[in-house]
Amino acid sequence: MPENFPHLDPLVHAPARLHILSLLAHADELDFLFLLHATHLTRGNLSSHLSKLEQAGYIHVEKTFRGKYPLTLYRLSDRGREALRTYHQAMQSILDGLKPVLAPTRKRKRKP
Amino acid sequence: MSLPKTRPPWVRTLSAYWVVDGLPDLLVGCAFVVDAGWQTLTTLRPTPSLPVRLAFVLFVLAIAFGGRWLIQQAKWRLTYPRTGYVRYRPIFPRRQFYLLAAASLLFTAWLVFKAPQRILPLGIAAMLTAIFVWVGWHNLSKRYFLYAALAILSGGLSWWAAPAVPQPLAALLQVGTGVFLAVGLGLLGGGSLTLWRYLQLPSHQDDPDHA
Numbered sequence: 465m466p467e468n469f470p471h472l473d474p475l476v477h478a479p480a481r482l483h484i485l486s487l488l489a490h491a492d493e494l495d496f497l498f499l500l501h502a503t504h505l506t507r508g509n510l511s512s513h514l515s516k517l518e519q520a521g522y523i524h525v526e527k528t529f530r531g532k533y534p535l536t537l538y539r540l541s542d543r544g545r546e547a548l549r550t551y552h553q554a555m556q557s558i559l560d561g562l563k564p565v566l567a568p569t570r571k572r573k574r575k576p
Numbered sequence: 577m578s579l580p581k582t583r584p585p586w587v588r589t590l591s592a593y594w595v596v597d598g599l600p601d602l603l604v605g606c607a608f609v610v611d612a613g614w615q616t617l618t619t620l621r622p623t624p625s626l627p628v629r630l631a632f633v634l635f636v637l638a639i640a641f642g643g644r645w646l647i648q649q650a651k652w653r654l655t656y657p658r659t660g661y662v663r664y665r666p667i668f669p670r671r672q673f674y675l676l677a678a679a680s681l682l683f684t685a686w687l688v689f690k691a692p693q694r695i696l697p698l699g700i701a702a703m704l705t706a707i708f709v710w711v712g713w714h715n716l717s718k719r720y721f722l723y724a725a726l727a728i729l730s731g732g733l734s735w736w737a738a739p740a741v742p743q744p745l746a747a748l749l750q751v752g753t754g755v756f757l758a759v760g761l762g763l764l765g766g767g768s769l770t771l772w773r774y775l776q777l778p779s780h781q782d783d784p785d786h787a
Contacts, residue, residue: 483586490590491662498660502589533657 470554475520476547480505481513485548488523488540496536514538522547588715593662595715597655598770599647601723601763607639608760615753655774694738697752701731704759719766723759730758 476482483503488494500510517523522544526537540548583591594600614632617624638646651659680703687699704727712720734754 486586487590490587490665492665493661493663495661497657498593498662501658501660502586530652530656530661535661537661 470557472554473547473551475516475522476551478513480509481517482551484510484513484517484538485522485540485544488538489545489548493537493539495538499538517544520544520547583714590662590664592715592717593659594647595711595717595720596770597651597659597774598767599650599654601719601767601770603639603643603647603650605760605763605765605767607635607643608756608763610635612753612757612760615756619753654771658774658777694735697734697738697755698731700752701727701734701755701759704755705731719770723762723766726762727755727759730755 476485480503484499487499487502496510496514499505499514500507503510505513514523514525518525520543521541524539524541526539528535528537610632617628683699683703687696691699705724708720708724708727711717712724734752737754
């Protein structure tokens, strides 16, 4: 990737992981089932994305029980929030650059 | 003039956690119906016994300070694997929240002490309407617009039914009982229906695609 183009963190850039991180950024804590409902991913797929984010230190995981149900809680870590912020800035810079060329064009009135 | 923007759909999935199963409607509806019952009781018997007064005060305090906890407990017991669990970051920046609370208190004080007496039930209904519209708009939930319509309609009817000549405050509150009763029953009906329909939906727990 050339230096003059903003770097996009591939861990954040994947749509499913970006969705998960964005949801976590809005809440203090979410559990696995809520993420399953909200993202419409399969259990395996969601688990795999969450593991990658956990390994990168972007989220904190807490495993507990609520009655007979296992409850796995996820929280965005400071490192994850920083990664999301950096990603937002990079994306914003790309989108700002695209704005003039992607703005809807007005049709010119033809002279009769 | 353009309407205020709603939250993007993916953000709404977070705020919908509270309203999706109708449990808050049931709790608030219950509080309103008990309040209407209390107003009726104090009209029939102007000085209720001490245990009854104490029970009402405790009920109000429990709803005001423990309402959120009660709803969360009900969610754990009734709708948990379906709803999942969300712990929120504070919705309002603090300053904005306190300003809104102060404005609401000032408006209530104006209604009770300064406004023409007949407006009192309509004013209460208008506040309820504003709250329902706000919740409905932010969650794009149609049933809250129905509650808002019910609140303003019952407020309008109470205003129309209230006598034009000045009355003691208690008499006006009695007229206002209709607002709380109508909205409370509406919330109980809407909440029950929403909960029943929500429990009929297949849960991801049972969905083979998500096994």
